[in-house]
Amino acid sequence: MSWWKSMVTENPMLIESRRLMRRFLRPSGNESLNMAVMILAGLALLILTGSIWNAASSIPPISVIIAQTGLYVLVVPSISHGVFAGERERRSWDLLLVAPIRKSQIVIGKLLGCIAGVLATTAFFFLPVLITVVGYQRTSFLLTFLAELLSLSFGLLLIALGFAVSARAKRAFSALGGTIALIAMLLVVLPYLIGLGLGGERTTFDTMMAAHPFYALWKLYEAGEATSSAGAAGPAILVSLAYLLGAFLLFLYTVRTLESEDGDGAFRLRRKHA
Amino acid sequence: MLEIQNLRKEYGPLTAVKGLSLTLMPGDIFGFIGSNGAGKTTTIRMLATLLEPTSGTATLNGVDIRTNPMAIRRMIGYMPDFFGLYDDVKVWEYLDFFATIYQVPKDQRQNVIANVLSLTDLTVKRDAFVQSLSRGMQQRLCLARCLVHDPLLLLLDEPASGLDPRARAELKELIAELGRMGKIVIVSSHILPELADFCNTVGIIERGELLAFGSVDQVVRGIHAAHTLEIRLLDGIGAALDFVGKQPHVKAALMVGDFTIRLEFEGDHEAQAAFLASLVMAGHRVIGFREEEANLEDVFLKLTTGAVQ
Numbered sequence: 001m002s003w004w005k006s007m008v009t010e011n012p013m014l015i016e017s018r019r020l021m022r023r024f025l026r027p028s029g030n031e032s033l034n035m036a037v038m039i040l041a042g043l044a045l046l047i048l049t050g051s052i053w054n055a056a057s058s059i060p061p062i063s064v065i066i067a068q069t070g071l072y073v074l075v076v077p078s079i080s081h082g083v084f085a086g087e088r089e090r091r092s093w094d095l096l097l098v099a100p101i102r103k104s105q106i107v108i109g110k111l112l113g114c115i116a117g118v119l120a121t122t123a124f125f126f127l128p129v130l131i132t133v134v135g136y137q138r139t140s141f142l143l144t145f146l147a148e149l150l151s152l153s154f155g156l157l158l159i160a161l162g163f164a165v166s167a168r169a170k171r172a173f174s175a176l177g178g179t180i181a182l183i184a185m186l187l188v189v190l191p192y193l194i195g196l197g198l199g200g201e202r203t204t205f206d207t208m209m210a211a212h213p214f215y216a217l218w219k220l221y222e223a224g225e226a227t228s229s230a231g232a233a234g235p236a237i238l239v240s241l242a243y244l245l246g247a248f249l250l251f252l253y254t255v256r257t258l259e260s261e262d263g264d265g266a267f268r269l270r271r272k273h274a
Numbered sequence: 275m276l277e278i279q280n281l282r283k284e285y286g287p288l289t290a291v292k293g294l295s296l297t298l299m300p301g302d303i304f305g306f307i308g309s310n311g312a313g314k315t316t317t318i319r320m321l322a323t324l325l326e327p328t329s330g331t332a333t334l335n336g337v338d339i340r341t342n343p344m345a346i347r348r349m350i351g352y353m354p355d356f357f358g359l360y361d362d363v364k365v366w367e368y369l370d371f372f373a374t375i376y377q378v379p380k381d382q383r384q385n386v387i388a389n390v391l392s393l394t395d396l397t398v399k400r401d402a403f404v405q406s407l408s409r410g411m412q413q414r415l416c417l418a419r420c421l422v423h424d425p426l427l428l429l430l431d432e433p434a435s436g437l438d439p440r441a442r443a444e445l446k447e448l449i450a451e452l453g454r455m456g457k458i459v460i461v462s463s464h465i466l467p468e469l470a471d472f473c474n475t476v477g478i479i480e481r482g483e484l485l486a487f488g489s490v491d492q493v494v495r496g497i498h499a500a501h502t503l504e505i506r507l508l509d510g511i512g513a514a515l516d517f518v519g520k521q522p523h524v525k526a527a528l529m530v531g532d533f534t535i536r537l538e539f540e541g542d543h544e545a546q547a548a549f550l551a552s553l554v555m556a557g558h559r560v561i562g563f564r565e566e567e568a569n570l571e572d573v574f575l576k577l578t579t580g581a582v583q
Binding site: 010012015090091092093094095096097098099100101 | 322323324344347348350352354356357358359360361363367371372374375376377419
């Protein structure tokens, strides 16, 4: 219980959630920009919900979840890139290092803030997904659930990726660039190269692409459209578990990176001399 | 009590701090003086547990910075030479955040925040966003942050840099108050006359070596054995100059203007009094007798070459 208190309920880094909310949801700071973003987001939600409402019977819920996952790719790097690099850039990192707080507390506190951001994105799509689940004629609840699980675990993996890059970057902007480059490499360049390398060899391509989130979601979509969805659940669960494991390993890597930076400032010195 | 023993920091072939040793007692306000690159910030960062010393150590009330850094962190307040503030939080939220990190009990936090805001004169800004504060106020907020856990030792690295004269005066008064509260305060600064005003101990460091350490008076007198005296006479300056030149303790004397003699005097205040008496007894009509006191700046310039590593 004390672990739960220090890491979650009484983790001082929970202030991150408040800061994120303030940055993205409340009209403070850069008021006009925040207000414009909120109005645009509200309009987008209205248009999306209205369009889906009108065509609910012909839109499979998994296609909305694919769009939700696409939004994760845009939103998550924008909220996770600055978690450590931003602290370094504004030079508040030293103040955390001299405080009696563990690195794991910092990482978990910041993680909770970013999860709040992912959940906000998920909430944005909640109503459209719900409408399609109810309205679509051939809804498979299992496949929809698996698609949502896959999407959320991919969101977590994206956060972990952003954290790992941010932990090694000195400036928030370079962390953002690094994260986007990595995501582009993994989701676009690598599949393209694999496709080129394999030529028209479909089976190997399918196997190698199984871990690609949009490909895996597409496979669930196809299974939902087919008369039998047997055989689609297993790979989706495996891919989700792989994402969660990958996220866990990346978080461990982040904590280790931050630990190694403590004490002698070796990280920064190494970069300086590099 | 803070005891620094042979503290040393090496970066490859470069030695940033060379075996620094000193002791500070509660209530001491220690002015750490040195050119840029002299080793002040490295020393402060080692004391703050941000850098691990290559050798040597420091203990605060018996707790070693090397073996028990987590305990040390609870006992120190560190204010670096930059603000490191979160712009998008309110003043009270910022302090509450650090009070939580420093494990101030939840039921005491509001009181603690009110007290440090009152001490740093920021009570009216409690609900303001950090980004809306002036530079001086942000500096005071940084100091308030250092105080939320009632530390024994305050490490203030260039706290007055970039502040206007009024903000500097307020900060100076605040630091003096902290000394009166029994805290050990280490202040590094380039503004030497200000340090002399509120520091009761100073140290001059260059190329990682502590060249002088002690009270301001001790350091000044230790370096400037001779005082400069200025004597103004009504008339007869030539005869007076001859007389002065033959007196004991007088190192060198010269005429400055028509009626003033400036001389280097090596004696103490007793000898000065005797010298003045002999001057008057000899019939020289003295209308002014003044000792020009050497200050920290003179001592600093005399001791250091300005070289960096």
